Amino acid sequence: MPETWIQALNDYKYPVNLRDYQRAQEFLGYFEMEIEGHRGSTIEFETHYAENAPLIIAAFFEVVFWKLYSQNGRRQSGTNRIVDYVQRNGTTPEQLWNAVLDFINIPNIPYLQEIRKLIGLSTDVLAVPLTFPALANPELMPMIDTQVAKWFNTNYILHNHN
Numbered sequence: 001m002p003e004t005w006i007q008a009l010n011d012y013k014y015p016v017n018l019r020d021y022q023r024a025q026e027f028l029g030y031f032e033m034e035i036e037g038h039r040g041s042t043i044e045f046e047t048h049y050a051e052n053a054p055l056i057i058a059a060f061f062e063v064v065f066w067k068l069y070s071q072n073g074r075r076q077s078g079t080n081r082i083v084d085y086v087q088r089n090g091t092t093p094e095q096l097w098n099a100v101l102d103f104i105n106i107p108n109i110p111y112l113q114e115i116r117k118l119i120g121l122s123t124d125v126l127a128v129p130l131t132f133p134a135l136a137n138p139e140l141m142p143m144i145d146t147q148v149a150k151w152f153n154t155n156y157i158l159h160n161h162n
Contacts, residue, residue: 004155013037016045016069018062022076023083030058035066046135053136054097057086060119060132067131082128085120100132104141107133 015037018024024031033048035041045066052059064082068075085091096118103111115129116122134143 004151010039012039012042014042014070016066018065020069020075021061021065021079023080027058027061030056030062031065033062043138046138049135053093053100053132055093057091057093057096060086060093060096063131063135064119064128067128078128082119082121086118089120091118096132100136104133104137107141 014035016035018031018033018035021031030052033045035045049059049063053063061079061083065075065079068078071078086096096115099111099114099118103115112126112129115132116125119129121129130141131143133141
């Protein structure tokens with residue numbers, strides 16, 4: 001692994017308190033983690049999600065809130081919108097988990113659209129729907145965010161030889 005990428009991983013910091021979700025009490029046993037935000041605590045969150053998502057829809061809701069956490073004005077309303085849609089439409093954790101696995105196995109637009117459909121997103125947004133596979137299989141589906149884009153823009157010429 002390039003030294004610059006290792007440094008970027010070591011500098012990673014995204015603290016999230018899932019207890020800040022205004023409807024946390026609706027999901028007994030969930031929205032209880034305070035993620036310090038360093039790589040180790042994020043791996044713990046990835047593991048928690050991957051172990052619970054196939055069986056409990058609240059694990060997906062935690063991921064939505066986690067992803068939107070840095071957006072103070074949108075994290076509550078954005079999470080609520082998806083929670084309400086999923087509950088109203090009866091999306092099951094099995095349906096959503098299978099859609100995530102389909103995308104991991106064959107990352108294409110139809111499978112991405114299926115994830116969007118199951119959580120009620122009608123626009124071509126990427127951040128939330130791609131976070132599910134990124135946390136489910138981070139080795140194969142790395143998280144793409146502003147920090148990754150900054151690293152890429154700084155280092156792509158060096159790593160683009162041949």
